[in-house]
Amino acid sequence: MIRKPIVRALIALVFILIIGAIFNADGAFFNWDTHRDMLRHISVFGILACGMTLVIITAGIDLSVGSILGFTAVLFSLFTIQLGWSPLPAILVSLVAGAACGMVSGGLISKFKIQPFIATLAMMVFARGLAKWVSGGRKVSTAVQQSDGSYQYVEVPRIFEFLNHKVLGGNLAVVTLIFLFCVLVCWIVLAKLRWGRSLYAVGGNEEAARLSGIRVTATKLLAYGLSGFFCAVAGICQAAQEMQGDPEAGMTYELTAIAIVVIGGTNLMGGRGGIGLTFIGAMTIGYLEKLLSINAVGEASRLMLTGTIIVAAVLFQKSRK
Numbered sequence: 001m002i003r004k005p006i007v008r009a010l011i012a013l014v015f016i017l018i019i020g021a022i023f024n025a026d027g028a029f030f031n032w033d034t035h036r037d038m039l040r041h042i043s044v045f046g047i048l049a050c051g052m053t054l055v056i057i058t059a060g061i062d063l064s065v066g067s068i069l070g071f072t073a074v075l076f077s078l079f080t081i082q083l084g085w086s087p088l089p090a091i092l093v094s095l096v097a098g099a100a101c102g103m104v105s106g107g108l109i110s111k112f113k114i115q116p117f118i119a120t121l122a123m124m125v126f127a128r129g130l131a132k133w134v135s136g137g138r139k140v141s142t143a144v145q146q147s148d149g150s151y152q153y154v155e156v157p158r159i160f161e162f163l164n165h166k167v168l169g170g171n172l173a174v175v176t177l178i179f180l181f182c183v184l185v186c187w188i189v190l191a192k193l194r195w196g197r198s199l200y201a202v203g204g205n206e207e208a209a210r211l212s213g214i215r216v217t218a219t220k221l222l223a224y225g226l227s228g229f230f231c232a233v234a235g236i237c238q239a240a241q242e243m244q245g246d247p248e249a250g251m252t253y254e255l256t257a258i259a260i261v262v263i264g265g266t267n268l269m270g271g272r273g274g275i276g277l278t279f280i281g282a283m284t285i286g287y288l289e290k291l292l293s294i295n296a297v298g299e300a301s302r303l304m305l306t307g308t309i310i311v312a313a314v315l316f317q318k319s320r321k
Contacts, residue, residue: 006280009277032171039176044253045234047179056273058219059203060109060223061258062116063123064105064124064254065234066253068098068101069231070251071127081140081141094235099232102226178237187275198215201214202216203269263285264284
């Protein structure tokens with residue numbers, strides 16, 4: 001029974017919760033505010049992990065998710081804060097830009113046969129450069145530079161306040177609801193659509209999938225395109241949380257996104273996994289980081305622990321084969 005991915009994922013989550021109950025920081029772990037803030041914090045990473053799940057199921061990897069997040073955060077902030085666009089066109093253009101970046105990576109991988117690691121590494125560097133070029137190397141904030149070099153402060157767009165708002169009596173952040181919606185979309189894709197079955201087939205055996213009539217190139221393009229789309233969703237949420245577009249936003253976020261997917265139990269070799277596992281992985285990482293935070297564990301130790309957990313999860317996957 002313990003060999004089933006969902007059982008192992010739940011055991012890991014329950015273990016973290018037990019540790020949290022023991023090391024509760026004078027009862028802070030038992031306050032609802034702690035859990036609400038954890039959900040809000042992990043939501044952006046969870047959105048990135050939704051796209052990462054689709055890519056990893058195809059036996060790929062996407063190292064560019066953090067950079068695409070930064071690029072789209074800058075783009076969305078530029079449109080809404082400094083150019084005064086209404087929310088809908090700003091959101092649509094940002095989503096298209098993110099999806100386009102993802103599809104470029106997918107095209108390099110599927111058509112030009114470049115290894116996913118190399119293609120997405122190149123996109124990671126390129127998208128970060130785009131973010132700095134679009135923003136002029138500065139944070140896009142409510143301080144708008146005028147032609148004479150002076151700065152004029154503008155109001156924060158209402159869309160930022162909406163995305164940063166808490167609903168249900170202040171018990172749940174809007175960004176958390178967006179994360180849950182992204183999980184639902186991925187579940188529909190993987191469990192209900194033929195394209196979802198194609199993702200598993202390509203990840204399990206690409207040549208067999210091609211011989212069975214699956215359009216491998218289109219499948220990979222859509223997987224990486226949807227990953228870029230989710231990066232844009234996360235970038236918009238990140239900009240709203242920070243009230244600005246930071247060209248450095250999303251640095252190392254790909255590490256956490258991969259950790260969430262792997263700890264959830266989706267196999268890095270492709271062909272196996274699911275969005276439900278990723279959701280459990282997000283909760284595990286979220287509670288782990290919150291537990292370390294409320295117990296005042298330093299950032300360096302948190303990063304080292306996250307890296308150790310990724311290696312342990314991969315070794316555990318290999319040991320059960």
